[in-house]
Amino acid sequence: MESLVISDIRARAVIAPLLRPIRTASGSIEASPLVLLDVATEQGITGRSYLFAYTPVVLRPLLALAEQVAPLLRGQPVVPLARQEQFEKQFRLLGLQGLLGMLVSGLDMAFWDAMGQASGLPVVRLLGGEARPVRAYDSWGLVDPARDAEALARSVERGFRGLKIKLGGGSLEHDLATLRDLRSIVGDAVALMVDYNQSLGPGEAIRRVRALEPFGLEWVEEPVAAEDLQGHAQVRARSPIPIQTGENWWFARDAQRALSAGACDRMMPDLMKIGGITGWLSVMGLARAASMPMSSHLFIEASAHVLAVTPTCDWLEFMDFGAAVLAHPCQPVDGCVTARGPGLGIDWDEAAVARYALP
Template identity: 45%
Template sequence: MKIASIRTTPVLAPLPRAVRTASGTIDRFPLVLIDVSTDSGWVGRAYAQVYLPELLPALERAVASLADMTIGLPLAPRDVHAHLLRRCRLFGMKGLLGVALGGLDMALWDAWARARGEPLARALGAELRPLRAYHSVGLYDATAVVAIAQETLAAGFSGLKIKVGFPTFAEDLAAVRAAKRALGNSTALMIDYNQSLTLPEAMARCKALDDEGLEWIEEPVLADDLEGCARIAEALTTPLQIGENFHGPAEMRAAIAARASDLVMPDAQFIHGVTGWLEASALARTAGLPMSSHTFVEASAQLLCATPTAHWIEVLDAAGGLRHAPLNIKDGMLMPWDTPGIGLEWREDRVARHRV
């Protein structure tokens, strides 16, 4: 079975609400939908994402360019992954090219699992199981966050992650305490600074939050400041979470060597797709680090089932407005779809409406 063609479709996917962060607001998610067709008739689906609409054409072109290098190759995802790494060795696989690789790799594995008639997790030798799920939202002040917490409880999540990084620490603390009061003791609260603080300010704010009962504090400083992350992790009792910006398994390996966090949460795209995730999960297992996911809820659900140290699945449903099947969340857990591959089927009418 060989790769016959690959279609790329740039869209601005609708969201239930805008995602506000310390560095800007995402009101629609720029995605490149990827459809891999084989000469046996199987079609694998996935998507790549970029936060800025201005970069969507560049991402679409990067995916299409890598796709052109795969036409006619056997549908053997690990071999195709290795082929692309060799072809791009001089340029490297970071930034948009790494993002394109991750999205394309997910679509290839989806086609591979569909051809076997199995969900991806089962095709990888694991079984489907419920995953502890948290609701991931944007930046909300102490007043607005109460309604978000109530919505989280009503939707049946086990946890809520809010963005922080207000101009003052007092605003951060007020939002955290308001959310904790609204959630009660049975629902976890995580916070994400999205790399918005300097090291001295991060140390001060994180220490001041250390007794607030948080599940974790995420990315207080620049993602590649491994020394700074290590210093913060050493100073806190609250777990420090990083990983969504690991560009390939090598960066995760470096972070583990630097003791830069207590937890890891690779992004299925940035880590270079399913192939990169499997290597990352082996690194987490060897290091004894709980491993969560970042966005890409469809692929992440399958991959976490095959991850020995699986911890939490993040639910920020970037493609939900274009997808047929709703997520299945009950009693705090997300149940992966028991359908071949990753489980993505596009609503073509909605894709056409939101196509760029």
């Protein structure tokens, strides 16, 4: 494979519609604010990835940051580990987190995509594995079982083996009633996960988690503030249900801190925060050493590649924020997602990109 050399970085912002808006205890996500990244190379190959910005407020700052970072990369070879080491050195005093961490992680994914395209192979093959079906769960926000019953049942009909809903928008009694109704809709064979989105203190989290035990939950996710590792450890020590966290870890050192604190039973790093594919590989080693199940958070296209080579692979979260601007949106088959290529299998629907472009 010819060595690729970066010629330019292009970033575009869109606000794409969601098929299913996501309601959480912290607010609602009605549309998908995305930054689309294109890493152009002198060889004519373009690597692609996208960032999920959570709020349109940071779209323009991300675009400006990408514009400032581009000159640092022009003329550099597409070598993901070397480029990440370059960023770590250049921004050591600032640190890789926040918007900069998101951009670095997104560029890493685009680098891997470019290498896969150059070789004519899916990224999973570059990682030493093969594309295989990875079980997925359908990820919901806060639900109203009466209003959402048909849609929830359709998730099961589509073959999803697990469903996750958000809790924390009301009282414990409301949580219990929601889960009772949900079980009656989807049955006992479907794995159920719940996510409190950091909405509780440790004491209240312990009280609620204990009360949820009869529902046979797969996990309880981020019951307390993500950065409160001791709080998570306290809840975990008194919880009859596995505690899941990791989507807000920044790069591998955050994962190591959480593991050292005993903060979780399962981990679910976010590719946009953990350092992209290169960062995932580091954390994957930590998970294997700790025999800890590892799931993904968002970014289903890239997640299907890395989970396929993860020794402790658990679940892929199916929350499709990029579908509206992709030429070939990812579709689950029998409740599973399989990596596509070449590269990450990402191509933009340019007409949709133009339609949903940030004004």
